[in-house]
Amino acid sequence: MKFGVVQAPHWRNAGDVAGMMREVLYALAPAAVAYTYFFGPGLLLNIVVAATVAIATEALALRLRGRTSRLALSDGSALVCAVLLAFCLPPLTPWWVTACGSAFAIGVAKHLYGGLGFNVFNPAMAGYVLLLAAFPGYLAGWLPPNVGDLDYRALSLAESATYTVTGSLPPGVELDAVTRATPLTVVKAELGQMRTMGEIVVDPVFGDFGGAGWEWIGNFITLGGLWLLYRGIIRWQVPAAMLAGLMLPALLLYLTDAETHPSPLFHLYSGGTLLGAFFIATDPVSSAVTDRGRLVCGAGCGLLTFAIRHWGIYPDGVAVAVLLMNLAVPTIDRYTRPRPYGY
Amino acid sequence: MTATGHVMSSSPGTTDSTAPRWRYDPQPRRPDWGIHGTTFKNISKQTPIRIAPLPAQATLCLQQGPFTATPLVVPGERVLTGQPIAVDTGGTRIHASVTGRVSAVGLRPVPGPQPTRAPCVVIQREGDEEWHESCEPVADPSRLAPAEVCRRIAAAGIVGLGGALYPTARKLAPGVPIRALLVNGVECEPWITCDEVLLRERAASVIAGARIAMHALGAAHAVIAVEGDMPEARVAVHDALQAAGDSGIGLAVVTAKYPAGGERQLVQLLTGEEVPAGGLPRDLGYVVQNAGTLAAIATLFRSGEPLVARIVTVTGNGVAAPGNFEARIGTPLRQLVDLAGGYRYPPTRLLMGGPMMGWALPDDDLAVTKATNCLVAATAAELAPPRPEMPCIRCGECVQTCPARLLPHELHAALRRGDYATLAALALDACIECGCCDYVCPSAIPLTARFVAARRQDAAEPDAPS
Numbered sequence: 001m002k003f004g005v006v007q008a009p010h011w012r013n014a015g016d017v018a019g020m021m022r023e024v025l026y027a028l029a030p031a032a033v034a035y036t037y038f039f040g041p042g043l044l045l046n047i048v049v050a051a052t053v054a055i056a057t058e059a060l061a062l063r064l065r066g067r068t069s070r071l072a073l074s075d076g077s078a079l080v081c082a083v084l085l086a087f088c089l090p091p092l093t094p095w096w097v098t099a100c101g102s103a104f105a106i107g108v109a110k111h112l113y114g115g116l117g118f119n120v121f122n123p124a125m126a127g128y129v130l131l132l133a134a135f136p137g138y139l140a141g142w143l144p145p146n147v148g149d150l151d152y153r154a155l156s157l158a159e160s161a162t163y164t165v166t167g168s169l170p171p172g173v174e175l176d177a178v179t180r181a182t183p184l185t186v187v188k189a190e191l192g193q194m195r196t197m198g199e200i201v202v203d204p205v206f207g208d209f210g211g212a213g214w215e216w217i218g219n220f221i222t223l224g225g226l227w228l229l230y231r232g233i234i235r236w237q238v239p240a241a242m243l244a245g246l247m248l249p250a251l252l253l254y255l256t257d258a259e260t261h262p263s264p265l266f267h268l269y270s271g272g273t274l275l276g277a278f279f280i281a282t283d284p285v286s287s288a289v290t291d292r293g294r295l296v297c298g299a300g301c302g303l304l305t306f307a308i309r310h311w312g313i314y315p316d317g318v319a320v321a322v323l324l325m326n327l328a329v330p331t332i333d334r335y336t337r338p339r340p341y342g343y
Numbered sequence: 344m345t346a347t348g349h350v351m352s353s354s355p356g357t358t359d360s361t362a363p364r365w366r367y368d369p370q371p372r373r374p375d376w377g378i379h380g381t382t383f384k385n386i387s388k389q390t391p392i393r394i395a396p397l398p399a400q401a402t403l404c405l406q407q408g409p410f411t412a413t414p415l416v417v418p419g420e421r422v423l424t425g426q427p428i429a430v431d432t433g434g435t436r437i438h439a440s441v442t443g444r445v446s447a448v449g450l451r452p453v454p455g456p457q458p459t460r461a462p463c464v465v466i467q468r469e470g471d472e473e474w475h476e477s478c479e480p481v482a483d484p485s486r487l488a489p490a491e492v493c494r495r496i497a498a499a500g501i502v503g504l505g506g507a508l509y510p511t512a513r514k515l516a517p518g519v520p521i522r523a524l525l526v527n528g529v530e531c532e533p534w535i536t537c538d539e540v541l542l543r544e545r546a547a548s549v550i551a552g553a554r555i556a557m558h559a560l561g562a563a564h565a566v567i568a569v570e571g572d573m574p575e576a577r578v579a580v581h582d583a584l585q586a587a588g589d590s591g592i593g594l595a596v597v598t599a600k601y602p603a604g605g606e607r608q609l610v611q612l613l614t615g616e617e618v619p620a621g622g623l624p625r626d627l628g629y630v631v632q633n634a635g636t637l638a639a640i641a642t643l644f645r646s647g648e649p650l651v652a653r654i655v656t657v658t659g660n661g662v663a664a665p666g667n668f669e670a671r672i673g674t675p676l677r678q679l680v681d682l683a684g685g686y687r688y689p690p691t692r693l694l695m696g697g698p699m700m701g702w703a704l705p706d707d708d709l710a711v712t713k714a715t716n717c718l719v720a721a722t723a724a725e726l727a728p729p730r731p732e733m734p735c736i737r738c739g740e741c742v743q744t745c746p747a748r749l750l751p752h753e754l755h756a757a758l759r760r761g762d763y764a765t766l767a768a769l770a771l772d773a774c775i776e777c778g779c780c781d782y783v784c785p786s787a788i789p790l791t792a793r794f795v796a797a798r799r800q801d802a803a804e805p806d807a808p809s
């Protein structure tokens with residue numbers, strides 16, 4: 001009887017890249033539901049736009065680079081990148097803004113560097129930071145959260161879609177009337193005007209620790225992160241180090257003066273902290289590889305986020321912090337190489 | 344890295360007084376590398392070892408590990424069981440495993456990493472079994488000088504039965520003081536159970552062999568290492584050690600993780616020390632012997648029989664009745680498969696050895712060698728065909744699992760660039776070719792095969808830039 005001859009090892013774990021990406025998407029689903037509940041259907045529209053553009057760009061880039069596109073497209077990494085980018089954008093974002101970010105993320109940040117596995121920067125964050133630099137006005141206004149004591153004008157799916165596509169709101173509704181600054185922006189601006197935290201948080205956009213609504217989304221993102229940890233898709237080093245790197249300095253300042261510094265929990269539940277810690281800084285391609293390297297990388301993301309929030313002009317700093325640490329990864333990898341056995 | 348709680352001591356090269364003492368230690372030593380998964384061992388260890396009937400024809404491969412032996416017989420000659428039929432330059436012999444007539448001496452297909460041919464002696468069995476006159480028992484091996492023990496072991500053709508086939512006599516004459524003998528009963532590859540059933544059924548024989556090896560080495564201590572998932576073997580060894588009284592032999596348990604049974608990994612787990620790069624365990628004062636090899640030594644001195652048989656696990660879903668068989672060397676594989684109930688669900692792959700480091704055989708028209716510890720007839724559901732390779736996503740899984748603490752993804756990138764300086768800096772030569780990195784890689788990159796090829800090439804041209 002004849003048999004196939006292949007090289008050892010013959011036995012492989014069933015996990016593959018597409019499976020990992022699928023798990024990431026599953027893990028984001030509860031947060032997406034919460035997000036939609038609090039901020040309306042805008043996220044879903046952003047996802048549709050970002051994903052369509054991402055996949056089209058990926059297919060085009062693969063074809064230009066002369067690669068067979070079916071296998072590379074099926075890995076799902078472009079889709080994950082698009083969804084992460086969509087999570088960072090305000091619910092009301094014109095389609096062309098999202099599309100620009102998505103095309104840049106896949107076309108430039110990913111494929112110009114050599115495609116999956118070779119990109120230096122986290123593509124989603126590169127796309128987001130491009131938009132932040134190019135169209136800051138479109139990224140500043142968020143909808144107020146759908147919580148009981150906030151009076152706001154909810155937009156239906158059709159109204160959101162109309163805005164996304166044409167940029168026009170229903171008659172009689174002004175953009176300024178439906179959008180609000182994010183809690184991080186509010187804190188930054190108000191602290192700059194010498195108001196105390198105690199005075200600031202009475203604003204109804206604040207909840208118990210962070211922004212109203214944001215807290216719940218944060219909880220669901222954490223749930224997704226724990227799922228990824230449980231499934232072995234990510235390891236604990238990056239999220240733990242990043243959260244510690246952000247919250248420890250915040251705690252220190254908070255202990256020195258609680259009236260002029262937001263609490264560590266506010267930092268935890270605001271902006272991109274949890275999404276960054278569990279879904280973005282953990283991106284394998286652009287993060288360090290060894291456990292020790294990941295601790296360094298995560299801590300760096302956390303500290304830089306804190307520094308940008310505290311001293312910088314941007315209210316949030318997760319995206320820039322992640323990109324800066326991406327740059328440091330080759331060096332971190334170099335200095336955290338393990339000692340080989342017997343050396 | 345290793346669980347402690349043992350009296351571990353001393354620097355390399357020191358002698359007995361400072362050797363570690365192992366007692367019975369039920370606390371498993373847990374590696375922080377390797378893979379932990381289904382082991383598929385239950386399917387072959389339910390039944391006792393069965394003695395395979397004598398084959399009608401025995402094909403004896405003259406290549407053993409690094410050495411090729413010169414035949415001592417010509418076609419047509421009558422040979423008795425246990426009669427030397429070939430000898431290599433190191434004095435290790437190969438013996439007729441059946442009584443009969445030599446029908447051919449020449450190249451035959453033999454099992455190997457690739458389909459290959461090697462010189463073989465083929466014997467047709469004739470008449471009743473008769474043992475050769477040189478097969479004489481030794482009442483008390485401890486009265487023999489160590490050099491004489493080693494000479495007899497070489498003359499009996501005993502080689503490392505774990506698969507490496509390195510001549511045992513050479514390992515037992517290391518030329519440096521030895522602190523302890525480490526008995527490798529850690530059969531870490533999935534599917535294989537030949538050492539486990541041996542320890543379960545013939546622990547006393549392994550202990551007797553260990554005593555002889557300790558005598559040859561002048562070592563006062565030994566430890567038998569078994570895996571955490573072989574409780575019956577552990578109890579059997581424990582009971583046999585108690586029955587044998589204090590013999591300086593301890594028992595240690597190692598977590599069932601692949602490749603805890605690799606020689607270097609076992610040294611690390613049992614002693615907390617690492618074999619220096621390019622060195623051997625003896626540089627630390629340890630010698631590692633496979634449990635099956637020690638049982639063969641015990642058989643030699645007890646009955647005078649040279650190495651003419653070994654235990655082979657025949658397993659996988661592709662055979663109907665998996666089990667362990669004590670088969671004569673040279674037995675056709677097809678006969679073992681028939682003993683194990685024959686093929687079913689037609690298997691798509693036939694492996695000699697385990698699924699991690701074993702060889703895929705082109706067909707079953709081959710014979711048992713001294714390296715044949717296991718035959719896996721695997722269905723496509725058990726061992727799927729390789730998936731298409733994707734780019735490395737730097738997930739780090741290979742780094743976490745590598746027992747040599749290498750960076751397989753960087754090694755792979757350096758290989759693709761042809762960057763030999765980086766390969767050397769990343770210590771490609773510390774790779775033990777265990778296959779763990781492949782196992783975990785979500786991008787299905789054939790890392791190990793590429794490392795093996797690069798190392799072979801490196802060995803073939805020593806002047807290659809390095």
Ligand code: SF4
Pocket residue numbers: 744745746747748749751773774775776777778779780781790791794
């Ligand atoms: S690099 Fe070598 S030693 Fe490390 S896991 Fe891969 S095959 Fe094993």
Ligand code: SF4
Pocket residue numbers: 734735736737738739740741742751752755780783784785786787788790
């Ligand atoms: S396991 Fe595979 S994909 Fe992951 S880092 Fe290693 S080589 Fe790259």
